[in-house]
Amino acid sequence: MKNLNDPKIIVALDFPSQDPALALADQLDPKKCRLKVGKELFTRSGPDLVKALQGRGFDIFLDLKFHDIPNTTSAAVAAAAELGVWMVNVHASGGEKMMLACRERLEAFGPERPLLIAVTVLTSMSDDDLAGIGIADSAEVHVSRLATLARNSGMDGVVCSAQEAARLKAEQGSDFQLVTPGIRPLTADKGDQQRIMTPADALEAGSDYLVIGRPVTQAPDPLAALEAIYSEVASV
Numbered sequence: 001m002k003n004l005n006d007p008k009i010i011v012a013l014d015f016p017s018q019d020p021a022l023a024l025a026d027q028l029d030p031k032k033c034r035l036k037v038g039k040e041l042f043t044r045s046g047p048d049l050v051k052a053l054q055g056r057g058f059d060i061f062l063d064l065k066f067h068d069i070p071n072t073t074s075a076a077v078a079a080a081a082e083l084g085v086w087m088v089n090v091h092a093s094g095g096e097k098m099m100l101a102c103r104e105r106l107e108a109f110g111p112e113r114p115l116l117i118a119v120t121v122l123t124s125m126s127d128d129d130l131a132g133i134g135i136a137d138s139a140e141v142h143v144s145r146l147a148t149l150a151r152n153s154g155m156d157g158v159v160c161s162a163q164e165a166a167r168l169k170a171e172q173g174s175d176f177q178l179v180t181p182g183i184r185p186l187t188a189d190k191g192d193q194q195r196i197m198t199p200a201d202a203l204e205a206g207s208d209y210l211v212i213g214r215p216v217t218q219a220p221d222p223l224a225a226l227e228a229i230y231s232e233v234a235s236v
């Protein structure tokens with residue numbers, strides 16, 4: 001991993017409450033990773049926890065995957081920007097008007113606004129799961145469609161599987177940020193993820209940021225697990 005001032009690994013702090021989240025953060029280094037605060041932790045511990053993590057020097061990806069009518073979603077994104085988070089996300093399935101409203105609302109925050117990212121198809125979903133919600137296309141095709149919609153709606157990038165990264169970089173261009181969860185080091189369990197890739201393969205494929213949760217947070221020594229991933233990708 002070449003540039004440690006722009007850490008490419010985002011550790012998902014999927015903890016039930018503030019204490020274990022801060023305990024893990026205190027074992028990590030803001031020069032080596034960013035942190036993701038998601039639904040469970042934010043619902044319990046809220047903006048104060050985000051501020052506590054920012055106070056420790058970490059950039060925060062607020063992963064609340066907003067998906068609602070344009071007025072509601074854009075107001076939520078503005079609230080995230082006021083919190084000073086580095087990245088915030090919405091569901092691309094919310095549509096063009098919703099995403100455009102979010103982007104327009106963020107303009108007021110100037111160049112320091114958060115990166116605005118759209119979730120395409122969740123990495124826990126297979127082609128069969130998509131069929132179950134009435135989408136006959138493969139995940140790869142549907143992700144491409146949603147990524148094009150997201151770019152045309154002013155998004156800075158998308159959340160997708162690293163399996164789709166090479167195709168999306170070719171289709172959307174190198175500036176369009178690819179944030180890829182479903183990352184599994186060679187020795188890790190797949191868990192509930194379906195569309196997975198190793199950290200090194202994901203970076204090779206064009207991922208800009210790797211979102212990694214349990215392989216780090218559930219490891220007996222989380223810092224050692226993070227360092228092992230850095231070693232695994234050292235040549236990329």
Ligand SMILES: O=C(O)c1cc(=O)[nH]c(=O)n1[C@@H]1O[C@H](COP(=O)(O)O)[C@@H](O)[C@H]1O
Pocket residue numbers: 012014038063065089119121122123124159160181182183191193211212213214215
């Ligand atoms: O938006 C996300 O971060 C996200 C999107 C997606 O499609 N899949 C996905 O796993 N995530 C998040 O990425 C993290 C993955 O965690 P692990 O599976 O434990 O590595 C979780 O916090 C998920 O909420």
